[in-house]
Amino acid sequence: MTDATATPVAKKLLIIDDAFDLLSKQFEDRGYEVISTGPTMDAFTAMMFIGRLHFQADFILLDMQLGQQNDAGAKIAGILPPEVKAKTIGISGETIAKQVLRSLGITHTPGKNPDDVIACMEGRCDCQKQGKKNVEFKSDILIAAHGAVLASLKKVLSIIQDERWKIIYCEDKPDEVGKALLEHRPRLFVYHISDYMVFPYGNAEHSYSHLRIADSSLPPFENLFGEAVITSAVPDDEMAERAKKLGHKIVMPLDVVNLLTVIHSLLGKDRSQEWEMRAEPIFGHPNRDVLINIARTMSPSSTYEAVFARTRDEAMAKACRYLSIIRRDYGIDKFEQVVLRHS
Numbered sequence: 001m002t003d004a005t006a007t008p009v010a011k012k013l014l015i016i017d018d019a020f021d022l023l024s025k026q027f028e029d030r031g032y033e034v035i036s037t038g039p040t041m042d043a044f045t046a047m048m049f050i051g052r053l054h055f056q057a058d059f060i061l062l063d064m065q066l067g068q069q070n071d072a073g074a075k076i077a078g079i080l081p082p083e084v085k086a087k088t089i090g091i092s093g094e095t096i097a098k099q100v101l102r103s104l105g106i107t108h109t110p111g112k113n114p115d116d117v118i119a120c121m122e123g124r125c126d127c128q129k130q131g132k133k134n135v136e137f138k139s140d141i142l143i144a145a146h147g148a149v150l151a152s153l154k155k156v157l158s159i160i161q162d163e164r165w166k167i168i169y170c171e172d173k174p175d176e177v178g179k180a181l182l183e184h185r186p187r188l189f190v191y192h193i194s195d196y197m198v199f200p201y202g203n204a205e206h207s208y209s210h211l212r213i214a215d216s217s218l219p220p221f222e223n224l225f226g227e228a229v230i231t232s233a234v235p236d237d238e239m240a241e242r243a244k245k246l247g248h249k250i251v252m253p254l255d256v257v258n259l260l261t262v263i264h265s266l267l268g269k270d271r272s273q274e275w276e277m278r279a280e281p282i283f284g285h286p287n288r289d290v291l292i293n294i295a296r297t298m299s300p301s302s303t304y305e306a307v308f309a310r311t312r313d314e315a316m317a318k319a320c321r322y323l324s325i326i327r328r329d330y331g332i333d334k335f336e337q338v339v340l341r342h343s
Contacts, residue, residue, distance in 0.1 A: 011121065014057035016046045016076070017091065018067050026114045041067030043075045050076070050084065059121055060088040062106070064097035071182055073097065077104040089120050095301050096185060139184040140165040144172045145192035153192075272330050276338050279323040281316060283342035291316070292339055295323040296332075 012033045015023050018041055024034040035053055040046045046066060054060060064073035073092060080088060082105075090101035090109035098109035108127045110116035119125045143153055154169050170180040172192065181189065282291050290310075295303050303324040308317035327335035 011058040012056055014049065014053050014060045016040045016049060016060065016066070016073075017063040018065070019063075023061070023091075023112070023114075027117075030114060030118065042069050043072040046072060046076050047079075050080070054084050058087065060084065061091045061117065062088050062101075063112075064090070064092035064094065064101065071100075071178055074100050074104060074178065074182075077101055077106050080105075089117060091117060095305070096182065100182065139168050139186045141167045141188045141190065142170065142180055142184055142186035143167065143190045143192075144170050144177045144180070145190075146172045149192055272326055272334060272338075275322040275326050276341075279319050279326070279338070280342070281319040282323060285316060287311075291320050292323065295320045296327060296335065298324060300324040300328060 012035060013027055014035045015027070015037070017023055018039045020037065020039040024036075027034055035056055037049050037053070040049060043066060046062075050060065062073050062076060064071065066072040069075075073090065077085065077088070077090075085105050086107075088106055088108075090098060090106045091112050092098060092101065092109070093111045098111070101109050108120040108125065110120050110125060110127065116125070120127060143150070143157075145153060150169060150171060157167060168180060168184045168186065170176045177191075279295075282288055282295075285291055287310075291307055294306050294310075298306060300321045304317045304321040307320040308314060311317065323335070323338070326338055
């Protein structure tokens with residue numbers, strides 16, 4: 001007969017992190033068994049550990065940055081098979097890193113706090129309800145294209161672009177695009193599809209021609225950032241239909257005038273009234289002055305996290321974030337005008 005009072009077998013963890021020693025002690029102190037690997041300093045070594053040891057682990061804890069590789073976790077998550085991905089938990093503390101990992105199919109991204117990670121392992125978290133996280137944009141537009149197309153776009157847009165927009169250009173090589181997205185966090189991502197290329201963030205790295213695009217080949221960049229526009233040298237209805245299902249906007253064929261029209265429609269309109277309406281819950285809060293000052297002095301993403309930590313109210317945290325966006329996008333004078341209207 002089975003002893004009903006027997007101590008349950010400790011869960012086994014495979015920790016993929018350069019801070020292995022610290023994390024392993026934290027989880028061992030909480031009764032978990034950690035598979036001994038030592039610190040993981042790069043994506044290649046991480047994949048060796050996962051390939052050899054994943055079947056022993058109940059959960060895999062994966063950090064985004066390993067050693068000097070800032071995007072190692074993204075490279076790993078993008079090629080994990082579904083059964084391994086299902087038991088992988090993202091333990092990066094950076095908001096953007098969590099967003100990247102979620103876009104690659106990692107459902108649980110609690111950060112490095114061991115108690116939050118354990119809540120995910122025990123099914124007590126709300127990761128699946130979180131949806132989009134707030135991202136603090138660092139640039140307005142990232143344009144990725146190949147060779148002559150990129151040079152032509154850069155030349156034309158440098159002459160006619162709106163000075164308010166910060167435009168970043170990069171070649172359409174997977175590593176360059178992936179690093180540029182993580183570094184610059186654009187409001188708008190424009191990716192020109194040439195005859196052959198590889199997207200950096202899919203379920204795996206898919207190569208394809210512009211006439212044959214699988215649904216999984218176009219990653220949902222709008223879940224990471226603001227908007228995504230796919231342009232193509234050759235019109236193709238099938239590509240447009242599949243891309244639109246993923247939420248992408250399409251400009252086909254590539255035309256600078258059309259592209260500028262889309263850019264203006266996405267970035268040029270004044271959304272301050274919309275943000276003010278979304279921020280209204282703050283002004284009825286008992287601690288409104290404290291919350292307003294947080295939005296006045298912090299970035300939108302930091303505002304969200306600070307207010308949520310203080311109130312444990314996600315709706316209030318989002319409202320404060322919208323108020324902070326007004327200050328960031330329209331200046332402190334506009335911010336103070338909105339606050340005065342609601343005083």
